[in-house]
Amino acid sequence: MAVRDRGLLRVLAHGPFLGLGAIIILLGGLLLHQASRTAEQSALALAGRSAARAALALKGDMLTIEARLRDARQSARASAGITLGPLPAEIRSAAPAASAGQFAMVRDGDDVLAFLVPAGPGAPTAWMNLPASAIEDFLVPLPGTALRLFSLGGEPVATRPEPEGIPGGATASLWVLEGSLGVEGIAQPGGIPAWVWFVPALAIGALVMAFRERMAGAHRSRHKLGALRASLARHAAQLSVNEARMRLSQSARVAVERRDAALIEAWPCPAALIDLSERLCAWNESFAASLPEGLLRRDLQLGMLLRHLDTRTGPRRRGPQHPRVRIIPLADGSRLIEGVEETAQAASPDLARGLCRDELETRAPLLRDAVLAGRLDAAREIAHAMRGLASNFALLELTKALETLERAGEEGVKAALAEVEAAMPAALQRLAVSQRA
Known part of the structure; x- marks a missing residue:
C-alpha cells in the first residue's frame, strides 16, 4: 500500500497534473464568481421591475399635485388643500437645497x-400636506423587494416595507419626476445554486480518476517499450529508403527546371512559364522588362501575375503599363505566357474636328438660353463641357471666354456670354479650315 501511495505522489507531482489541478481550481472559482454575478444581476433586474411599476403608479398623481401647486402659485389664490405662504419653520430647515420653483417633498x-421650493428663506410659496399612508399605498413592492420614495438630495419620503425590513443588496433607481422625485427598488441576491458547488467537486473526482489511470498507463508503457523500439528500427530503415528516393526525384526536378529556364530564355519574344500548380517557374529578360521591377519571383501565383497583364483579344481596355499577352496551354499541363505585339489604331483627326464643331454648334444655343433664363448652374455646366472641347483643339480665345463665363456671377454672366458669342465664329472657322486641310 505504501508503494502505491508513493506512486500516487509521483503522479501528483507530475507537471501536467499539477497544471490540470490548478486549471480546475481556477475554473471552479470563475464558476462561483459567475454564479454570484448572475444572482446579483437577477436581483438588480427584480429591483428595477419593482421600481418601474411603482414609478408608473405614482407618476400621474405626482404630476397632478405639481400642476395644482404651480397653478395656485401663479394665480396667487389658495385652493382646497393648498396653502400659500412661507413654509413651516421645521420644514424650512429640513428642505433640501434646490433651485426656486422646483417641486419637492x-x-x-x-x-x-409637497411644495415648490421658495425663492429664498421665508419667501411665500405653494404647499400642501398629504397623508404618508396615501403615498405608501402606491408603493407595492414585488415579492423579495423593498421600495423607497425619495425627493431632492436623496431625502426619504416613504418606504415599503418599514426601514428595518428593507433587505440590503442590489438597488435600482428611477425618476418619477425628473430631478424632483424618484423611487428606488431594493432586492436581496439569492444564494448560489447547489449544482454550482457540485461541478468543481465532480471535476476534482475526475482528476483523481485520471491520476489512477495515469499510474496504470505507466505500468502498461513499460511492457510496450520493447515492441516500440523494434518498431522504431523498422521505421528508421523505411525513412532511409524514402530519403534516397526523394533525392533522386529532387535531382530530376532540378534538371527539368534548368531545361525549362534555358528554353524560355531563348524564346524570341517576352515569355514566361507557369507550372502545373499555377505558379511562375521561369521567364526571360524581355518579359521581366515589361513588368514593374521586383514583381517577378519564383512560385508567384498566376492570379497575382495576371493583375499586371492584358489577356483580352479585342481592343485594349487596360492601360499601356499592362503588356498584352496570350496564354498557350502545353501538352504536359503547364502554360506558356507569350507577349503580343501592339498595333496602334489612330483615330482620324478630321473626324475629331468635325465632331468638336458639331458639339459646339449644338451647345451654343443651349448656353444662351440658360443664361437668359437665369439658370446659372446649368449655364456653368454647359460652359464647362464646351471649354473642355475647345481646349482639346487649342481654341484659346474661346476657352478663355468660356472660363470667364464659368466664374461669372449674376451681374457679369451676360457680358461673359457676349464674349463667348464673339469668339465662337472664329473658333468654328478654324475647325472648318483645319478639317478641309
Whole structure:
C-alpha cells in the first residue's frame, strides 16, 4: 500500500497534473464568481421591475399635485388643500437645497409636505400636506423587494416595507419626476445554486480518476517499450529508403527546371512559364522588362501575375503599363505566357474636328438660353463641357471666354456670354479650315 501511495505522489507531482489541478481550481472559482454575478444581476433586474411599476403608479398623481401647486402659485389664490405662504419653520430647515420653483417633498411625521421650493428663506410659496399612508399605498413592492420614495438630495419620503425590513443588496433607481422625485427598488441576491458547488467537486473526482489511470498507463508503457523500439528500427530503415528516393526525384526536378529556364530564355519574344500548380517557374529578360521591377519571383501565383497583364483579344481596355499577352496551354499541363505585339489604331483627326464643331454648334444655343433664363448652374455646366472641347483643339480665345463665363456671377454672366458669342465664329472657322486641310 505504501508503494502505491508513493506512486500516487509521483503522479501528483507530475507537471501536467499539477497544471490540470490548478486549471480546475481556477475554473471552479470563475464558476462561483459567475454564479454570484448572475444572482446579483437577477436581483438588480427584480429591483428595477419593482421600481418601474411603482414609478408608473405614482407618476400621474405626482404630476397632478405639481400642476395644482404651480397653478395656485401663479394665480396667487389658495385652493382646497393648498396653502400659500412661507413654509413651516421645521420644514424650512429640513428642505433640501434646490433651485426656486422646483417641486419637492419632505416627510413630516405621518404626513408628507409637497411644495415648490421658495425663492429664498421665508419667501411665500405653494404647499400642501398629504397623508404618508396615501403615498405608501402606491408603493407595492414585488415579492423579495423593498421600495423607497425619495425627493431632492436623496431625502426619504416613504418606504415599503418599514426601514428595518428593507433587505440590503442590489438597488435600482428611477425618476418619477425628473430631478424632483424618484423611487428606488431594493432586492436581496439569492444564494448560489447547489449544482454550482457540485461541478468543481465532480471535476476534482475526475482528476483523481485520471491520476489512477495515469499510474496504470505507466505500468502498461513499460511492457510496450520493447515492441516500440523494434518498431522504431523498422521505421528508421523505411525513412532511409524514402530519403534516397526523394533525392533522386529532387535531382530530376532540378534538371527539368534548368531545361525549362534555358528554353524560355531563348524564346524570341517576352515569355514566361507557369507550372502545373499555377505558379511562375521561369521567364526571360524581355518579359521581366515589361513588368514593374521586383514583381517577378519564383512560385508567384498566376492570379497575382495576371493583375499586371492584358489577356483580352479585342481592343485594349487596360492601360499601356499592362503588356498584352496570350496564354498557350502545353501538352504536359503547364502554360506558356507569350507577349503580343501592339498595333496602334489612330483615330482620324478630321473626324475629331468635325465632331468638336458639331458639339459646339449644338451647345451654343443651349448656353444662351440658360443664361437668359437665369439658370446659372446649368449655364456653368454647359460652359464647362464646351471649354473642355475647345481646349482639346487649342481654341484659346474661346476657352478663355468660356472660363470667364464659368466664374461669372449674376451681374457679369451676360457680358461673359457676349464674349463667348464673339469668339465662337472664329473658333468654328478654324475647325472648318483645319478639317478641309
